[in-house]
Amino acid sequence: MNRFIPLSIPNFGGNERRYVDEAIDQGWVSTGGAFIGRLEENLSLFLHADDVAACQSGTAGLHLSLIDCGVKPGDMVIVPTLTFIAAVNPVRYQFAEPVFIDCDDSLCMDPIKLEEFCKQECDFIVGKLIHRKTQKQVKAVVVVHIFGNMADMESIMNTAQRYNLIVIEDSTEALGTFYTEGRYKGKYAGTIGDYGAYSFNGNKIITTGGGGAVTAAKADTVAHLRYLSTQAKDDSHYYIHNEVGYNYRMTNLQAALGVAQMEELPDFIERKHRNYDLYKELFAGYELGKIKEFRKGTYSNQWFYSLEIDMEKIRGTMGDIIAQLEKGGVQTRAIWGLIHEQIPYQNSICYRIEKARYYSRCILNIPCSTQLTADDICYSADIIKKVLGELSR
Numbered sequence: 525m526n527r528f529i530p531l532s533i534p535n536f537g538g539n540e541r542r543y544v545d546e547a548i549d550q551g552w553v554s555t556g557g558a559f560i561g562r563l564e565e566n567l568s569l570f571l572h573a574d575d576v577a578a579c580q581s582g583t584a585g586l587h588l589s590l591i592d593c594g595v596k597p598g599d600m601v602i603v604p605t606l607t608f609i610a611a612v613n614p615v616r617y618q619f620a621e622p623v624f625i626d627c628d629d630s631l632c633m634d635p636i637k638l639e640e641f642c643k644q645e646c647d648f649i650v651g652k653l654i655h656r657k658t659q660k661q662v663k664a665v666v667v668v669h670i671f672g673n674m675a676d677m678e679s680i681m682n683t684a685q686r687y688n689l690i691v692i693e694d695s696t697e698a699l700g701t702f703y704t705e706g707r708y709k710g711k712y713a714g715t716i717g718d719y720g721a722y723s724f725n726g727n728k729i730i731t732t733g734g735g736g737a738v739t740a741a742k743a744d745t746v747a748h749l750r751y752l753s754t755q756a757k758d759d760s761h762y763y764i765h766n767e768v769g770y771n772y773r774m775t776n777l778q779a780a781l782g783v784a785q786m787e788e789l790p791d792f793i794e795r796k797h798r799n800y801d802l803y804k805e806l807f808a809g810y811e812l813g814k815i816k817e818f819r820k821g822t823y824s825n826q827w828f829y830s831l832e833i834d835m836e837k838i839r840g841t842m843g844d845i846i847a848q849l850e851k852g853g854v855q856t857r858a859i860w861g862l863i864h865e866q867i868p869y870q871n872s873i874c875y876r877i878e879k880a881r882y883y884s885r886c887i888l889n890i891p892c893s894t895q896l897t898a899d900d901i902c903y904s905a906d907i908i909k910k911v912l913g914e915l916s917r
């Protein structure tokens with residue numbers, strides 16, 4: 525029998541079926557029902573946040589944040605180029621312009637280049653950061669905690685405070701990541717900036733099929749996000765609406781899955797750690813690739829593992845490597861293509877993109893599902909080494 529190790533699949537070993545059945549039995553399947561509030565409460569407790577609003581997706585959470593903080597047509601928003609495009613598209617939903625910034629070796633936004641962009645390319649005039657060349661106001665920065673790895677929030681928050689920028693944390697990959705040291709000790713990814721968005725898509729650390737959540741530094745802000753997500757309905761009887769709302773609310777069916785998944789989250793993170801440690805051991809001293817680290821002074825959810833391959837030593841492309849691994853029964857994926865090179869963003873402003881170019885060519889994500897056994901990890905590592913060995917110069 526051919527063995528197959530998937531990259532990242534959901535794990536439904538808990539109360540998922542029971543809770544979904546309950547939601548169906550009660551007839552509450554849509555945007556009302558007890559599981560939604562329960563999931564929001566569980567998330568608030570877990571994240572030590574005052575309030576969290578459950579919504580349709582991580583993308584919706586990011587969009588709601590941009591709406592709430594007043595990003596309008598013609599504004600600018602600073603974003604990373606090395607990330608999933610959902611972190612950037614909501615900027616365009618608001619008819620605002622993204623500015624692309626490079627990553628550093630953590631794969632997250634480079635805080636030095638962020639600061640440099642604000643200082644060199646913009647003027648700070650009466651509390652507003654104005655991009656010199658276009659005279660547009662830079663209102664916010666979207667920071668992504670790539671693969672569960674905390675971005676350098678101490679530096680980023682310093683810059684944001686200096687230039688009066690709103691900070692939206694795309695924590696869609698980082699539910700459970702927190703600081704263990706420093707100024708933000710005990711603070712979770714998504715609860716440091718002004719807004720934090722989470723995703724429960726199928727391959728994230730917990731899943732509701734599709735779904736997400738959003739939090740904010742102030743509880744009344746979260747109440748407003750929740751209100752916007754439910755068509756901005758002011759009155760439950762007379763359909764009074766004082767703002768343009770959205771159909772972004774999570775359903776009770778999704779939330780039933782989410783409540784079950786939250787019960788398992790600590791166990792999922794432990795499994796991620798165990799498997800990551802084993803990969804680290806198996807690739808120690810390996811000459812063709814190394815496993816990337818997570819930030820020191822943090823406890824990461826270690827959602828996705830990255831193998832940095834020495835492409836100089838390889839004949840062929842990342843596509844060849846992935847295809848050979850697939851034949852060996854090991855499913856992997858390349859990191860994202862850079863967003864500023866995608867058709868909708870080719871004319872956008874970029875600031876000194878260097879490292880992202882390098883990492884977009886050499887990072888391979890390797891199997892990381894929570895169900896993987898030690899034997900699965902050893903098998904994956906063996907096949908990866910065999911394939912890279914065969915393709916090496």
Ligand SMILES: *Cc1c(COP(=O)(O)O)cnc(C)c1O
Pocket residue numbers: 580581582583584607608610611668694696697722723724725734735736
């Ligand atoms: C998954 C993801 C999103 C979007 O989340 P959805 O729930 O799929 O909308 C946004 N940004 C990043 C970095 C992601 O990985």
